Amino acid sequence: MSKLIENIQKSDSEILADYCTFRVGGKAKLMLWPKNTEEIVDAISYCENEGMKYIVLGNGSNVLFLDEGFDGVVIELHRNITGIEINGENIYVAAGEFLSSAANKAKENELTGMEFAAGIPGTLGGAIVMNAGAYGGEMKDIVEYVDVIDPDKKLHRYSCEEMQFGYRKSIISDKHIVIGAMLKLKKGNLTDICDRMKELQDARRSKQPLEYPSAGSTFKRPEGHFAGKLIEDSGLKGYRVGGAMVSEKHCGFVINYDHCTASDIIRLMQDVQKIVKEKYDVTLEPEVRIIK
Ligand SMILES: Cc1cc2nc3c(=O)[nH]c(=O)nc-3n(C[C@H](O)[C@H](O)[C@H](O)COP(=O)(O)OP(=O)(O)OC[C@H]3O[C@@H](n4cnc5c(N)ncnc54)[C@H](O)[C@@H]3O)c2cc1C
The missing domain is CATH 3.30.43.10 (Uridine Diphospho-n-acetylenolpyruvylglucosamine Reductase, domain 2)
Known part of the structure; x- marks a missing residue:
C-alpha cells in the first residue's frame, strides 16, 4: 500500500x-x-x-x-470534509457539508439568501460544481469566493466572477476539487426565512416524487422549453424500462420505481431523448452525470 x-x-x-x-x-x-x-x-x-x-x-x-x-x-468528501462557520453576514461552508445544514445554520443566525437551497439534497461542493438552483435562486447569487484544489494540486481561491457560473455549470472541471466556499448572505427576519423555507419545502413535496430514489431533474432545461413538459407531451408519463420509470408526478424526474438497474435508467433516458427529438426536434441534455 x-x-x-x-x-x-x-x-x-x-x-x-x-x-x-x-x-x-x-x-x-x-x-x-x-x-x-x-x-x-x-x-x-x-x-x-x-x-x-x-x-x-x-x-x-x-x-x-x-x-x-x-x-x-x-x-x-461528505463524511469528513465538514464544518460551517458564521462570521457576520458571511458563512464559510466546507465542501462535504449538506447544503441543507448550511441553509439551516443561516436560518438560525437570521441570515437570508439561502432559503432556495434548503431542499436541494447535495453537498456544498456538488452545489458549487453544478451551480445548483431552485425557485429563482442559484449558488451564483450567494457565492463570495470558492476554495479549490486546482489541476496542479495547488490551493486556489476563485472569486464568484472567476467561477464563470452558468446554468448548472461552473468553471470546475473534473480536475478541480472544491474544498469550501464563502457565501455572502444578508441579515433577515427569522419568521420570514422560516415561512419561505416551508413554502418551498411544501412546493417540492407536492410536485416532486420524493418518495422514490432519483437524481432530481434528469435533463437540463432546454432553451425555451421545460424538459418535464416536453416529456409529458410526448406521451411518456409513466413510461418504463425495467424498474426505471418517468415519474407520473413530475415527468422531468426519472425514478428508481422498482429495484431498477443503471442500465434500465440509461435505456429509458435514451428512449426519452429519441422520442422528444422526433416529436419536437429538441435535444435533451442529461443533467445527471453518468460516471464511467
Ligand atoms: C430529489 C432531488 C431534488 C433535487 N433538486 C434539485 C434542485 O432543486 N436544484 C438543483 O440544482 N439540483 C437538484 N438536485 C440535484 C442535486 O441535488 C444537485 O445537483 C446537487 O448540487 C449535487 O450535489 P452532490 O453533493 O450530491 O453532488 P454529487 O452528485 O456527489 O456530484 C455531482 C458532480 O459534482 C462533482 N463534485 C461533487 N463534489 C465535488 C467537489 N467537492 N469538488 C469537485 N467536484 C465535485 C462530482 O464529481 C459530480 O461530477 C436534486 C436531486 C434530487 C435527488
Missing part, C-alpha cells in the same frame, strides 16, 4: 448504490475518505502515480453509477 494513502480512511468493498440517491451502481475499486486538504492532495497524487482514474463525490444526488461499478478511486 502506497505511503500516500496509508493514513487515509479507505475501503475496497463499497457498493456505489449506497452512495447515491438513485440507489444503483456496482462496486468502487477503492473508496477514500480524506479528512483535510493535505489528504485530498495525497489521494490525487496516489491516483496519478498508480494511473487510476478518480472522481470526487459529494452526496451522490446528481450522479448515475453504472451496474459494473467504477474501476477507479472514489474520493468521498
